[in-house]
Ligand SMILES: [Fe+2]
């Protein structure tokens with residue numbers, strides 16, 4: 656890289672450190688503040704939960720669905736952040752004797768993800784207290800982390816950048832005025848996004864740095880890895896959506912026809928695809944970065960792989 660680019664990127668790492676110090680929050684003092692999750696409230700905002708897909712449900716059932724989705728949300732993030740923290744540690748190691756501003760920015764990043772994992776673990780316990788027994792989060796965070804980390808760094812950083820960018824979309828969905836929505840859940844989305852914004856910047860810097868080291872053939876293979884990773888995420892979502900639909904049906908106190916059951920399954924999967932894939936891959940900030948790194952043909956391959964998920 657030429658000197659101007661290096662200087663410019665050092666400034667961006669320095670700004671990420673500054674912002675990280677400015678927004679830094681505490682799990683108890685800032686986010687939870689002695690509050691609890693109320694069962695009379697919705698947890699997942701309507702837009703993010705794709706509630707239009709559950710048109711058949713009563714208001715109480717919709718509230719229950721928002722709570723199930725909210726609980727899966729904290730479990731999903733607890734899991735995602737396991738692999739992100741591990742990857743960042745590995746990337747940081749490559750910088751240890753280099754630019755110390757970069758090292759500091761990445762160490763803060765990893766530290767924040769460890770804090771987020773703790774937050775999400777605590778939220779899971781709080782949510783479990785109010786919900787009927789039987790909820791299960793099926794994916795194992797360590798198995799998922801091992802599978803993701805077996806792929807090329809370029810692909811892992813692409814997936815990570817996409818995830819950290821969509822936390823902004825998720826926060827935006829909670830801003831809409833909704834008096835039935837849990838203030839605590841809204842704050843979780845807000846505070847998480849505040850620190851994720853710096854992560855998204857660092858992901859982009861590290862992704863571009865990695866990209867610059869790759870041959871055209873290696874990058875092409877990395878695009879395939881990215882497609883495999885998104886497919887694996889979709890596989891996880893399918894399993895958990897099915898599980899959450901079963902949990903909903905067994906605790907909502909009425910029978911559903913087989914047509915309605917299918918509708919519940921489909922709406923749950925659509926909601927999870929929206930939350931963990933579509934809200935990121937459609938975000939212009941992500942598509943712009945990705946588009947600047949790949950060829951048109953590679954872009955078309957990715958688009959073809961995503962097409963069935965976007966329907
Ligand atoms: Fe996080």
Ligand SMILES: [Fe+2]
Nearest residue numbers: 768819851854
């Ligand atoms: Fe993050």
